[in-house]
Every structure is written in structure tokens, then in C-alpha cells.
Amino acid sequence: MTPIPTGAVLVVDDDDSMRQAIQRLLNAAGLKTQTFASAEALLDGGPVAGAACVVSDFKLPGLSGLELLTELRRRGRWPPVIVVTAHDTPELRAEAMRRGASAYLSKPFHGKDLLEAIDAAVDPGTLP
Template identity: 40%
Template sequence: MVAIIDDDEQVRTATASLVRSLGLATRTFASAEDFLLSPEQGVADCVITDVQMPGMSGVELQAALRAKGSRTPLIFITAFPEDRIRRQVTLAGAVGFLAKPFDGQEMIACLDAALAGA
């Protein structure tokens, strides 16, 4: 199951549609906090998350998951691609860092990489 976390409903819907077109199950969340409180937090094979969201950011979500010992692969999407953030999340194990609007093939390549070990 691929968890998709973004405060923008249109992005969540479009991303979920792309992921489902690959035959993968999805679950969407409007916030990182919603994801962390859900049972899916422990069973997601991959997390696609926005970087900037109200409340907990995608970067903070990654840190929280790693602090819990989670090795779940994360793919970041952002409307504000900053090299500093890209380096930070990549060093912490991110599989991808895509600028919105992202190319579907780029997302598919990131998902393939993320799920290769699942």
C-alpha cells in the first residue's frame, strides 16, 4: 500500500490515480498527523508526501518515522524545490524529490525504486 500525504486534495487525487493505474493500493491523507495516527502508518510500503503542509511538514514526518525505527521509503513532492531540503531528505534516505507538477514517469521510476525491496 502506498500512502499519499498532501494538503491539496487535487494533488492527492491525481497522485492516487497514477499509483492505482500501476495496480498498487493507495490510501490518502490530508496531513502528516492523520497518517501518523492511522493504522496504515505501520504497514505502508511507501509514502509519497508533500514537503510543505500546515502542521507537520514532510521533512518532520520523515524524522518522526525514522525516530520510530521505520525504514519505509519516502518520495517527496514539492512546489518549492530547494536544494537544501533535497539534500536533507536524501541524506535521511528519501527515494525521490520531485517538483510539482511532476512527470508521471518520474514518479513511476521513484515508486519502482522504493518498492524494489518491498
């Protein structure tokens, strides 16, 4: 288990190329990141309380991105969660927001939109 760096953006996506692309984007913007291929891997990866936020795909093997959001809240961990999906529907968007997602982005999205969502979700001073 690798400790989760304080202030890191945690990226959860089962698609290797998408996960790496998001990580490269965030690293290029000067953000610390840690990536996970599943919600379970993140939940088993150690305390997330010091994370700046979580960027999670909706459709994952095992727990979905919304189930991850719910589980983090159940465990008393409150990093902001940004849900991204290629399966956009008005119902899914509404459910994500009802569960407390900080933002919801449809794939494909512009890198600028993700960076703006992270900036809006994260407490000032949490990110470099």
C-alpha cells in the same frame, strides 16, 4: 481508524486535487493506495510498517514532509519516503536526501517519474 493495507503506497498531500491525482495515477498503475491530508493524519492512522512506501508533499499544515520522514524513523518505521514539492531549492533537496528520502521530485512532475521513483524505492515483491 482505517487499517493501512499491506503493500499500499501512502499519499500525504494537503491539496485535495493533487492528492486525488496522485491516487488516480497510482491506482491506474495497479497499486493500492491510502491517502492522508496531513502528516499527523498518517501518523494517527495506524501502523505503517506494512506500507510499500510514502509519497509526501514537503509543505503541509503542521508537520512538514521532512518532519514526517524524521518522525517515522524515530518511531522505528522504515517505509521508503518520496518527497515531492513545489518549493524546490538545492538546500531542500540536500536536506531531504540527508534525512533519508528515497527520492525527491519537484512539482509539477511527470507521472512516469513518480512511478519510477516508487519502483526504485520499494523492495521487489512488495508491490503487485
